[in-house]
Amino acid sequence: MDYIIKASRFLLENGERTDSYLAIKDHKFAGFVDEVPNGVEIKDWGDSIVAPGLFDTHIHGIARFDIMDGTQEAVRNISEEIAKIGVTRFLPTTLTSSRADLEKAIIAVRQAVVEGLPGAVSEGIFLEGPYFTEKHKGAQNPSYFTDPSLKEFEHWQELAEGSIVKIALAPEREGAEQFIQTVTNSGVLASIAHTDASYTCCVDAVEAGARNFVHLFNGMSGLHHREPGVAGAALTLADTYAEIICDGFHVHPEVASMAYQLKGNKLQLITDCMRAGLMPDGKYHLGEFPVVMQDGVARTETGSLAGSTLRLMDGVQNLSQWTGKNLSEIWHLGSLSPAKSLNKDKQLGSIQSGKYADYVVLSPSMEVIITAVNGEIVYEK
Structure with missing residues (x-):
C-alpha cells in the first residue's frame, strides 16, 4: 500500500524537517515530496511528530x-x-x-x-x-x-x-x-x-x-x-x-x-x-x-x-x-x-529513502498514536 504522510515534525538523522509530506512506497520510505500525486492517499496527522520506529x-x-x-x-x-x-x-x-x-x-x-x-x-x-x-x-x-x-x-x-x-x-x-x-x-x-x-x-x-x-x-x-x-x-x-x-x-x-x-x-x-x-x-x-x-x-x-x-x-x-x-x-x-x-542500518533505524518504513506517530505531548512496521500500521490508539 502506497501513501503519503503529512505531519508537523519529522525526526531525521541530521535534525528535523517541519510541515512536510513523506512518501511510503513498497513498504519503504520514498523521500519527501513537494507535490502530492493525484490519487495517492494522504495520512494527515496534523501537529504530530513522526519518528523512526x-x-x-x-x-x-x-x-x-x-x-x-x-x-x-x-x-x-x-x-x-x-x-x-x-x-x-x-x-x-x-x-x-x-x-x-x-x-x-x-x-x-x-x-x-x-x-x-x-x-x-x-x-x-x-x-x-x-x-x-x-x-x-x-x-x-x-x-x-x-x-x-x-x-x-x-x-x-x-x-x-x-x-x-x-x-x-x-x-x-x-x-x-x-x-x-x-x-x-x-x-x-x-x-x-x-x-x-x-x-x-x-x-x-x-x-x-x-x-x-x-x-x-x-x-x-x-x-x-x-x-x-x-x-x-x-x-x-x-x-x-x-x-x-x-x-x-x-x-x-x-x-x-x-x-x-x-x-x-x-x-x-x-x-x-x-x-x-x-x-x-x-x-x-x-x-x-x-x-x-x-x-x-x-x-x-x-x-x-x-x-x-x-x-x-x-x-x-x-x-x-x-x-x-x-x-x-x-x-x-x-x-x-x-x-x-547489528549492521542493519542500511535497512533500518532512520527515516531515509530505501529503508523499511518503520515509524511512530507521536502527539505533541509524546503519546504514541500510531506505530507502523514496513509501512503497515500495527497499532493505532
Missing part, C-alpha cells in the same frame, strides 16, 4: 510475559505490547537457565517468528548468557554458568535456524577469545557482560571481534583510575557500542550524560525490560528468581536490580532531558544506533 536490542519481556516462558504466546504478546509504546524491531532476549529451558525458548521464538508476529518484528535472538562470571551475576543464575562452548552454541544456532544474532559472555572465561573470534566470523555480535574482566582482557576480546558492551556500568567491573576495568573499556575503546538503561536507577543521570559525551552515537538505548513492565507493583519472576517490584523498580530478594520496567521511549526522553540535547539527536540512539550495532 524504536529498536530494542535487549528485552526479556513485558506485560506479564517473558521470552523464557518458552511459548509462542509470550513472544507474540511481547511483540504486540511493545509496538504500542513505539518499538518496531526487537531482539527477544534469553537469560542464563537450564539447557532444556533455554532451548525451549529458542524454539518458541523461532516458531513464533515463522508464523508471524502481530506487532514489532524480531531481528534475531539475543542469548544473554550462560558464559558469565559469578562476581557480577546480577539476576543471572550462577548455577548454570560455564565456559564458552562452540559446539553448544552451534547446536543452539541450529535450533534457531541461524537466527541468533547476538550473544553476551564474560571474556575472562576459558576459551572466550577463540569463541568470540569464531562467532564474530559467522556474523554474530559478540558482547561483553556480567564480567569482572580487566581492561586488558577487554582489549583482547575486542581485538578478537567483540563489539558491544551490555548494560553499561551494570554487571561489570567498574571504572578505577588505576584499573579502567570493563566500564573503562566500554567508554574508551573506539568502534565498540555500549548499551545503557536510562531509567535513572541503573545509571545516575550525570553518569549517563558522561557516557553520551564519550560514546556519542555508539551509545545505544535499551530497556532490559522484564515481565513486570507496564504492570503494577507486586511480586514477579525473572527466570527462576522471585522478584519484587516497588515504585517501578524490580529487585531480587538479595536486592540486586532485576532487569527494568522501562519503556524505551521514556529512556529516550530521559537522556534528552539529562543531556540537554534535542529529541531528534537522542531518539536515534534508540533506533539507528541499535541498527548500526
Whole structure:
C-alpha cells in the first residue's frame, strides 16, 4: 500500500524537517515530496511528530510475559505490547537457565517468528548468557554458568535456524577469545557482560571481534583510575557500542550524560525490560528468581536490580532531558544506533529513502498514536 504522510515534525538523522509530506512506497520510505500525486492517499496527522520506529536490542519481556516462558504466546504478546509504546524491531532476549529451558525458548521464538508476529518484528535472538562470571551475576543464575562452548552454541544456532544474532559472555572465561573470534566470523555480535574482566582482557576480546558492551556500568567491573576495568573499556575503546538503561536507577543521570559525551552515537538505548513492565507493583519472576517490584523498580530478594520496567521511549526522553540535547539527536540512539550495532542500518533505524518504513506517530505531548512496521500500521490508539 502506497501513501503519503503529512505531519508537523519529522525526526531525521541530521535534525528535523517541519510541515512536510513523506512518501511510503513498497513498504519503504520514498523521500519527501513537494507535490502530492493525484490519487495517492494522504495520512494527515496534523501537529504530530513522526519518528523512526524504536529498536530494542535487549528485552526479556513485558506485560506479564517473558521470552523464557518458552511459548509462542509470550513472544507474540511481547511483540504486540511493545509496538504500542513505539518499538518496531526487537531482539527477544534469553537469560542464563537450564539447557532444556533455554532451548525451549529458542524454539518458541523461532516458531513464533515463522508464523508471524502481530506487532514489532524480531531481528534475531539475543542469548544473554550462560558464559558469565559469578562476581557480577546480577539476576543471572550462577548455577548454570560455564565456559564458552562452540559446539553448544552451534547446536543452539541450529535450533534457531541461524537466527541468533547476538550473544553476551564474560571474556575472562576459558576459551572466550577463540569463541568470540569464531562467532564474530559467522556474523554474530559478540558482547561483553556480567564480567569482572580487566581492561586488558577487554582489549583482547575486542581485538578478537567483540563489539558491544551490555548494560553499561551494570554487571561489570567498574571504572578505577588505576584499573579502567570493563566500564573503562566500554567508554574508551573506539568502534565498540555500549548499551545503557536510562531509567535513572541503573545509571545516575550525570553518569549517563558522561557516557553520551564519550560514546556519542555508539551509545545505544535499551530497556532490559522484564515481565513486570507496564504492570503494577507486586511480586514477579525473572527466570527462576522471585522478584519484587516497588515504585517501578524490580529487585531480587538479595536486592540486586532485576532487569527494568522501562519503556524505551521514556529512556529516550530521559537522556534528552539529562543531556540537554534535542529529541531528534537522542531518539536515534534508540533506533539507528541499535541498527548500526547489528549492521542493519542500511535497512533500518532512520527515516531515509530505501529503508523499511518503520515509524511512530507521536502527539505533541509524546503519546504514541500510531506505530507502523514496513509501512503497515500495527497499532493505532
